[in-house]
Amino acid sequence: MAVSSLTIPKPDDWHLHLRDGSLLKAVIPFTARHFARAIIMPNLTPPIVTSDQAKAYRERIRQALPEGMTFTPLMTAYLTDTTQPDDLKRGFEEGIFVAAKLYPAGSTTNAENGVTDVQAIAPLLETLQRIGMPLLIHGEIATPDVDFFDRETVFIDRVLIPLRRGFPELKIVLEHITTRHAVQYVASESQNSELAATITPHHLLLNRNALFKGGIRPHHFCLPVLKRETDRLSLIEAATSGAPMFFVGTDSAPHLRTTKESAQGAGGIFSAPTALSIYAEIFEKAGALEKLEAFLCLNGPLFYGLPLNAGSLTFEKEEPEALKPILTEENVEIIPFLPFMSESNSGLSWRVKEKEPL
Numbered sequence: 001m002a003v004s005s006l007t008i009p010k011p012d013d014w015h016l017h018l019r020d021g022s023l024l025k026a027v028i029p030f031t032a033r034h035f036a037r038a039i040i041m042p043n044l045t046p047p048i049v050t051s052d053q054a055k056a057y058r059e060r061i062r063q064a065l066p067e068g069m070t071f072t073p074l075m076t077a078y079l080t081d082t083t084q085p086d087d088l089k090r091g092f093e094e095g096i097f098v099a100a101k102l103y104p105a106g107s108t109t110n111a112e113n114g115v116t117d118v119q120a121i122a123p124l125l126e127t128l129q130r131i132g133m134p135l136l137i138h139g140e141i142a143t144p145d146v147d148f149f150d151r152e153t154v155f156i157d158r159v160l161i162p163l164r165r166g167f168p169e170l171k172i173v174l175e176h177i178t179t180r181h182a183v184q185y186v187a188s189e190s191q192n193s194e195l196a197a198t199i200t201p202h203h204l205l206l207n208r209n210a211l212f213k214g215g216i217r218p219h220h221f222c223l224p225v226l227k228r229e230t231d232r233l234s235l236i237e238a239a240t241s242g243a244p245m246f247f248v249g250t251d252s253a254p255h256l257r258t259t260k261e262s263a264q265g266a267g268g269i270f271s272a273p274t275a276l277s278i279y280a281e282i283f284e285k286a287g288a289l290e291k292l293e294a295f296l297c298l299n300g301p302l303f304y305g306l307p308l309n310a311g312s313l314t315f316e317k318e319e320p321e322a323l324k325p326i327l328t329e330e331n332v333e334i335i336p337f338l339p340f341m342s343e344s345n346s347g348l349s350w351r352v353k354e355k356e357p358l
């Protein structure tokens, strides 16, 4: 008989954009109701570079939480060419920073202040390795000589492989992987537990055809960009394998509707409301629902050396519903993923049992 209800420990989101101000306020309930903790991306404008900035941002996140919701933000440091190793160390030891984030300069939204030359930050990497602080990597090369769709593959070959040779004990998460090449590299390197990868719901669900179906689809544009069907199938195989080096990271990245639906639409998919339903749908279709708990709840804490969450979360099978835009205080729309799947139907039948509607 088909399963119609599923209870797992409360999951974590190991890659999340919460933004700031009224956008933060509008989106945080959607993550906090489904996830116990999340790794918070530091690519604000200006970015979260120092431990003092991270501490203040963490406080703003706590203040934005609706009454009665519990949620733990795990803060990250945005690495620049001039980040001070001592501040990273202090932030980590004081429990402000959980990890450091490497954006190659220009690789994605608000990555202008990112690292221009990975070799030049060797002292930072040496510090991270020594103190056991994980390095989270946006794995793309953003130079004009590299084809947009090859950015991840070229990054792995030109930057990541040499970096890991230089710092073999550095804990690394290759974030939001999108290619078969990345899956194979991470799987082949993970005899030791230093290298892991996160996988988003959108890269499991869509291939690059979805960018152009019936016309250009700005709400399907994210970075790294969607890839081929063969890549998507590799990602599904990795996520549903239960292997400890692959775990959830939604990369939920809200932008205002007007910023997405533009001649130069921003990269980023706001998946917080539907991410868990999508993962459940994918795992069920792959015949691997029994591996969902490892991917959503167990593998991440194991990598980060954090305790498992105490609470639980239940999925139930229900009739798919239409998704509505979310509104900020100023009544500006944010469109949740999957937008416009059909007029009345998100296509998602696994739903998190909610205590009360938002």
Ligand code: DOR
Residues within 6 Å of the ligand: 017, 043, 108, 109, 110, 138, 221, 222, 223, 224, 251, 253, 254, 267, 268, 269
């Ligand atoms: O799609 C993305 N959006 N990828 C990123 O790396 C950044 C993010 C954002 O901040 O919007």
Ligand code: ZN
Residues within 6 Å of the ligand: 015, 016, 017, 041, 251, 253
């Ligand atoms: Zn991201």
